[in-house]
Amino acid sequence: MNSHVQNNDKPIRTRFAPSPTGFLHIGGARTALFNWLFARHHGGTFYLRIEDTDRARSTQAAIDAILEGLTWLGLDWDGDVVSQFERAPRHVEVVDELLAAGKAFKCYCTTEEVQVLRDQAFAEGRALRSPWRDRPASEAPAGTPFVVRFRAPDSDVVLDDAVQGTVRWAAKEFDDLILLRSDGSPTYNLAVVVDDHDMGITHIVRGDDHLVNGGRQSQIYDALGWDRPVFAHVPLIHGQDGKKLSKRHGALGAEAYRDMGYLPEGLRNYLLRLGWAHGDQEIFSDEEAIAAFTLDGLNKAPARMDLDKLNHINGHHMARAADVRLVELVMPFLDVLEDRIADTQITRERLLAAMPVLKTRAATLEELARQSYFLLRPRPFRLEGKAAKPLDDEARQRLYRLFTRLSDLDGWTDEALAAELKNFAEAEEVGFGKVGQPLRAALTGGAPAPDLSLVMAFLGRGEALDRIKDQMMADA
Template sequence: MNSHVQNTNNPIRTRFAPSPTGFLHIGGARTALFNWLLAKRHGGQFFLRIEDTDRARSTQDAIDAILDGLTWLGLDWDGDVISQFERAGRHAEIAHELLAKGQAFKCYCTPDEVQELRDQAFAEGRALRSPWRDRDASEAPADTPYTVRFRAPDSDMVLEDAVQGSVRWAAKEFDDLILLRSDGTPTYNLAVVVDDHDMGITHIVRGDDHLVNGGRQSQIYDALGWERPVFAHVPLIHGQDGKKLSKRHGDLGAEAYRDMGYLPEGLRNYLLRLGWSHGDQEIFTDEEAIAAFDLAGLNKAPARMDLDKLNHINGHHLAHADDDRLTELVLPFLDTLEDRITDADITRQRLLTAMPVLKTRAATLEELARQSYFLLKIRPFHLEGKAAKPLNDEARQRLYRLFTRLSDLSGWAEESLAEELKQFAETEEVGFGKVGQPLRAALTGGAPAPDLAQVMTFLGREEALDRIKDQMSADA
């Protein structure tokens, strides 16, 4: 077992603690997945905490978007969603406990004085130190507002990180952190430590943009005599060009990937491999991912977003998904297709019949809808341009002879239809293309479709023959 797997004898407890920005972006989804898998792997618990102290941004719509994204991804959490804002009283209680222990102090500096101190500290290559850390509060002017600052230790800070290894900061790099603002509200680093401690969080997996916060928070843990959780700071996701991930690289909300036709299990599998590895294995079921996931597999180098690989992985899960489920999922994507039948029963019946083949020809539900279009086009087709090119007079006459022959068939199975088409081409003494191209135009109207024998099987005898009959006349 990895040395960072557990830091106590208690069951593993992880959390995902997003700020409500309006959607669950792809980096956040990966963070949630890693924490969810770690808890599942060890029979622990995974919690969700909304860091909603910024009241201007923390709308219910923004929170709902995160919840919807996690729910769609299949990342279920234990217990109720926890609001950081609602715990402000507890955060202040701990700040005053630090005051009583001499680990924090009241700072009466005005904003202008703080800026002057900060400029001076910067010029001297050190972090801010408040003059009030060594002054008695009785010296403060009456009725002067104050902040509560953490008394930064004078010793170096060392963080043993499960991904980054041993990380050291000199004492001069950490300032006297504000714990409570002058209005009494808690700051981020205090609130996070208190919440994680009270929730019994044992492991924190998050982006390495929080690495410095990991150092600051560890100082607060130590000051309170609380055991630090295991920290694992994962490099952020980059674009394919190695630059910071942006919308053009795919830094979108989970709902955007849903709307583009990705399956939740496909996106989960892709995110799993975005910064974590288990040998050369690319494709994982949920059971395999849970059994294999560990912190040792997290990579120290940034992962790169690769939409081609996402399509490949999603295509695999699409091909192995349940046909009934895919039929229901693809229905909304059919709404973008023009001139298609609207009968729900016929639509579902044809989709279900063809799904075992069609789902192997698509990477997303959107593509699956396009691959299904030939089944649902309203006849008669009015073919133009490239689609009509194979249907010259000779081809229409050949379709007439083929129609007569197919009408006399007793069965309508894929193998017998394939053999019948082959024999017909031989009888006509032409290459198969002379038969196949006009027949495909008649059956599909130029839409993407699989092998002709499969097309006729999926359409059924009546529909297939009617489509051929429609194109036997030059008036079609």
């Protein structure tokens, strides 16, 4: 077993701890996925904690968006959602312990005084050290507000990271960190340490923008005499151009990908491969991903967002998805079509009959809707421009003769129709294109569609013959 799996032989516990200031960002979704997979791989527990201590920026709408995004992605958490804000009394309790142990102190410096001290420390190449580290509180002016600061050790900070390896910071890089603000509210790094300890978190997988926080939090763990969790800081996702991910690269919320027609399993599979590898395997079911996921597979190099690859992977999952489920999922996407398509039993029956073929031709649900248009467009439809070009007078005469033969056809199956079209072309003594092009125009109006025999089979005898008749009579 690799050294990153167990932490003092405790049961594996991971967490996802977003700040509720917006939607579930694609990078956050990947972080949640990695923690979920690691916990499920080891039969452990995956918690969700909302880091809502910033009351000015935290909103219920954002919390709801995060929960909705995780639920849609299929990342189920264990137990109740934990609110960091509601745990503030516990955070204060731990600060009192640090004060009693001399590991923290009250600092009465004003904001202006702190800035002077910070500038001086920077000029001298050292960390900010408050003059109140070693001054008794009795010297403080009466009624002066204070913050509680951590007494940062004057020694290097070393973090053994499961992804980054051994990371070292000089003592001069870490100030006397504020633990409690002047209003008594806890700061981020303190609250995170207390919550992760109390929740029994053994492994923290998160973006490497938190790497320095990992160093600061390690100092607090050590000061409290608590075991450090295993940290795994994963490089952030970049755009195709190698720059920090932005909206133009695809830095959207999970719900945006849902609304673009991606399947949750497709997005899960794609996010899995953004910064993690298992040999050359690219397509994973959930069972395969859970069985294979270890921290050793995490990459040290940044991953790049690639929508073409997302489409490729999602297309595989579209082809694997159950036909009945896809019919249900594609219905809201039919509004992308030129005509308003009613949600009727006939609509659903045609989609279901054609789905085994249609789902192999689409990368997203929106594409699936467009691939379905030939089935669902209401008749009669008028052919214009390029779509009408194959239907000259000679072609309409040929359609009339084909209509007569098809009307008398005994079996309306793909095989029987394919054979009949071939026989008809031979009887007409023309290449198949002379039959196929006008027939395709009549049946689909130029919309994307599979082979003609399949088109007619999916439409059914009555609808297929009616569409042919419409174009036969169009100029009559």
